Each structure stands twice: as structure tokens, then as C-alpha cells.
Amino acid sequence: IQWEKHVRSSAQIHRSGGMSVLVTGAAGFVGTHVSLALKKRGDGVVGLDNFNNYYDPSLKKARKALLNNHGVFVIEGDINDAKLLAKLFDAVAFTHVMHLAAQAGVRYAMQNPHSYVHSNIAGLVTLLEACKSANPQPSIVWASSSSVYGLNENVPFSEADRTDQPASLYAATKKAGEEIAHTYNHIYGLSITGLRFFTVYGPWGRPDMAYFSFTRNILQGKPITVYRGKNHVDLARDFTYIDDIVKGCLGSLDTSAGPAPYRIFNLGNTSPVTVPKLVNILERHLKVKAKKNVIEMPGNGDVPFTHANISSAQKEFGYRPTTDLQTGLKKFVRWYLSYYGYNRGKRVN
Ligand code: NAD
Secondary structure (H helix, E strand, O other), rough: OHHHHHHHHHHHHOOOOOOEEEEEEOOHHHHHHHHHHHOOOOEEEEEEOOOOOOHHHHHHHHHHHHHHOOOOEEEEEEEEEEHHHHHHHHHOOOEEEEEOOOOOOOOOOHHOOHHHHHHHHHHHHHHHHHHHHHOOOEEEEEEHHHHHHHOOOOOOOOOOOOOOOOOOOOHHHHHHHHHHHHHHHHHHHEEEEEEEOOOOOOOOOOOOOOOHHHHHHHHHOEEEEEOHHHHHOEEEEEEHHHHHHHHHHHHHOOOOOOOOOOOOEOOOOOOEEEHHHHHHHHHHHHHOOEEEEEEEOOOOOOOEEEEEHHHHHHHHHOOOOOOOOHHHHHHHHHHHHOOEEOOHHHHHH
């Protein structure tokens, strides 16, 4: 009873024409920001997250507390739990599902292959089954990944480019997810939009990602390992600031209702930056020089560069990223120093 009360009140819509959204992976990096943005504009939001320990669980708890403070209730549970999902869809007539729960990270897949199958394939099917049976059927927007372009080096990547050469199990499960999503659209008419995010970064980010772990090591005086591509070519990423990704998520949710066919969009920044340049920017913001260990990229799932063509998302819902890496990292560093209790370069707690 208590549970239902919290869920219903969190799902309450506070604007006309608003939506009630189930956000999976709500205690994750992107999920936290998307949930807050939806809540802020008056939409109803209920979060679901299994709080797994892929990275620092205390960061997820802190994000949950932030969400609670803003009126977003986050249920602790797994997307593979069909009973829980049925209970949720019984309690609330969700108009939309923002599906962000996944096992992320390319390198971890070498140690934990089955967690990718569990969350990114089995979990996706369980969630889509629940959406199929729900009345009304919600529109679904979910996170795929730029990693589906795999070994394709023909940049910039457009949605129609080949995605049949994944370089990691992570990428393979995201690609499989796209095909599974397509069948649910084709057979059951579910409205499904896949978003291929390109290296998202920002405050409340993921400790397993390079910009985050570089920051931690630089501040602690520890060396960082910088990968270099073959023939001494620098790796580059189309780093995309979290606020731009949030705008893309909301834009696709807003255009996903009605007789929406299966859709897929790149959400990137369209201006790749090399990893050494990323390190330079961090050094400037942190006012500390990095100790660099430059090694040739081991074959562990990474690709040499990414670069998004975003014209489809631009045309469909006006997606236009506005934050460059320099500006975005400044905001990330400010958050990092305050969250981890640094004051003028010295840790205070
Ligand atoms: P994240 O790991 O911070 O968030 C994912 C959340 O999902 C976590 O809080 C985790 O606890 C939860 N989760 C995992 N498996 C679950 C399960 N079976 N049931 C319930 N909850 C589960 O990652 P993120 O960076 O916020 O990524 C969000 C989505 O975007 C993911 O699907 C990810 O694959 C995708 N993506 C992210 C990036 C990026 O650069 N951050 C790039 C491309 C794609």
C-alpha cells in the first residue's frame, strides 16, 4: 500500500499535456539527469534501478537521494523481474518508458560477459513484454550506443551505416537490442525509439569512464594510461555533454507518441576530440599536470574514433548540442571537486 502510494504520487503529472514516464536505470548517470529534467517541467516520473555494484554504489545512493529530494521515487528492482513490472504497470498508466538500465562499459565485458546478456538482452525482452501487455501501451525510448558502429571507420556515422561488426560484447548486445526492439515494433506495433548516445560526460558521471578516472588519478598524483591507436594515431571521441543528451531524450519522448514507427537516432556532439586533448583540458581545469603512460590500444573492445552525424535527430526534434568539451569539463570538474570535498586542490573530507 505504502509502495503504491509513493509510486502514484511520483507519477503524478503537473502540466497540461504532460506525460508519466517510467525511467529504468534512474539511479544511473543519464537516468538521474533525465528524471530530474522531466520532473522539473511537470511530468510524472517513477524510477527503477537495481543498484548493482558495477561502480561505486554510494554514488548511485547519492543520486537516489537527489532524486528523492526532487520528488522522484526510485524503486529498487531489476528489469528482469516481470512480476514487479506488471505490478508497476497496474499501479500507473505510464504513457512513456525511458529505458536506460543496462550493463554499460566495453572492457568489463571480458570479465563479466553474462551481465551484458542479463541486462541488455534478457532484461530488454522482459521490459518490452511488460510494455506490450500494459494498457495503455507506453511509447518506449531507449539507449542504444555509438558502439554499434564497431569497426566501421567511415566517419561521421549516420544511422543507415553498417553496424554488423561490433568490437565488444557490449556493442553486440546493444546491436541485438536494436533488432529485438524492431521486432516488437513490427509484430506488436509498439512505438520504439533507439538513441545511439556518443560518449556522454558531465556532473554525476560514471567513474568507469576515462574523463572521470583521469580526473581522480590526476588529483591523487597517480599515473593515467592513455591509449594510442595504430601507427601512433590518437584516439578520438565525440564527447557529448549530459545536458545536450537530456535535450535529445526529451525531444524524442515528445515526438514518440501516436503511430510512431520504429526510429533510431544518433545523439552526439559532431566534433570529436582526441584523448591527449581531453587530458590537456583536464590539466588546465585541475591546475595539475598529469603523469601519462601512453600505450598502444590493446584489443579490449575500444574503437579508435567516433563521430556522429546528427541530422536525423536535428530534423525530427530539433536536436542541437550546444556545449563544447572545454565548457562541459569545467562543469564536471566543479562538480567533482565539490562532491569529493576538495577545496583549492586539497581534499577536505
Ligand atoms: P549507468 O551505469 O550510470 O546507468 C545504468 C543504470 O542501470 C545503473 O544505475 C544500474 O544500476 C542500472 N541497471 C543495470 N542493470 C539493471 C537491471 N538489470 N535492472 C535494473 N537496473 C539496472 O550508465 P549511463 O552512462 O547512465 O548509461 C545509461 C544508458 O545509456 C545505458 O543503456 C548505456 O548503455 C547507454 N549509453 C551510455 C553512454 C555513456 O557514454 N554514458 C554511451 C552510450 C550508451
